[in-house]
Amino acid sequence: MKILIIEDEPELKNIVQNFLEAEQFIVEYAEDYSSGLEKIISYEYDCILLDIMLPDGSGINLLKEIKAMHKKDPVIILSAKDSVDDKVAGLEIGADDYLAKPFHLAELLARIKSVIRRKKQDGENTISYKNINIDPENRKVLINNKELVLNRKEYDLLYYFVIQPEKTLQKTTLAEAIWGDYIDQADSLDFIYSQIKNLRKKLKNSNSEADFQAVYGIGYKLI
Incomplete structure (x- = not known):
């Protein structure tokens, strides 16, 4: 299964990428809004990990673009922002989950598997x-x-x-x-x-x- 990380912090990106690759995922990467949008337009993903604060735009606006294109790729928002308003905004636009930084990699993996199970497997374990x-x-x-x-x-x-x-x-x-x-x-x-x-x-x-x-x-x- 293929994951797209849209994240501008190289250290966090490397940690998450190495972890997910060890879990047998294919991991692609975009470091800003524009490159993230280009990848989303060009390819499909089993899950997108989306940071809210990007150098050249808002992850929330990128999420709006995803929904406007009627893409079905599951989205988990990853952000240092942990306010109720941010969570509600992301979920109302159509994010599948929200995980505040810092987070445990085991929890991230569980969230990824959960959204993939809901979207790809109709909620079934098998x-x-x-x-x-x-x-x-x-x-x-x-x-x-x-x-x-x-x-x-x-x-x-x-x-x-x-x-x-x-x-x-x-x-x-x-x-x-x-x-x-x-x-x-x-x-x-x-x-x-x-x-x-x-x-x-x-x-x-x-x-x-x-x-x-x-x-x-x-x-x-x-x-």
Whole structure:
């Protein structure tokens, strides 16, 4: 899952980024309003960590931009401001949560998992499609109650498909979601075919009722 940190304090950004990457998240970064807006326009995220006080604008105004674009990316406001008015303003505009600085990293992780669970998993701790059952908390996949061993990228790909089954996913969308925003500079996305092929073989060998269908010239969908 991919997180965007919009934060102008390098030390805090580094601490949060290193922590979340250790928890198997892909982490992208913007240090101000303008670069944050550019990333939000260009990419999608599983969660956005948004500071209110940015060098060239207000995080509250950036939140308004997100909602005006009808983006569905969950937003957690991170700010040294801890007044009731700030919390109410952010939540009324559409933030999913609010965490005051300083905060414990364990609490931040819990908040991130909570908003992702609400937005992506309909509030459920596990998600299922056909006879595939995924436990995101422990990054486990079960097929017919037997664990399917996947590497990190295979798991990330399968999770991304299962939360939106039977929807055609473009190769560029898959690449950015699983490998990070920088992948849009790659000369070729052929590596996605190899990943899908390997994952498809593992699903078949485990008697999965789901399979990948290639949509010519676009991408793939889980059926």
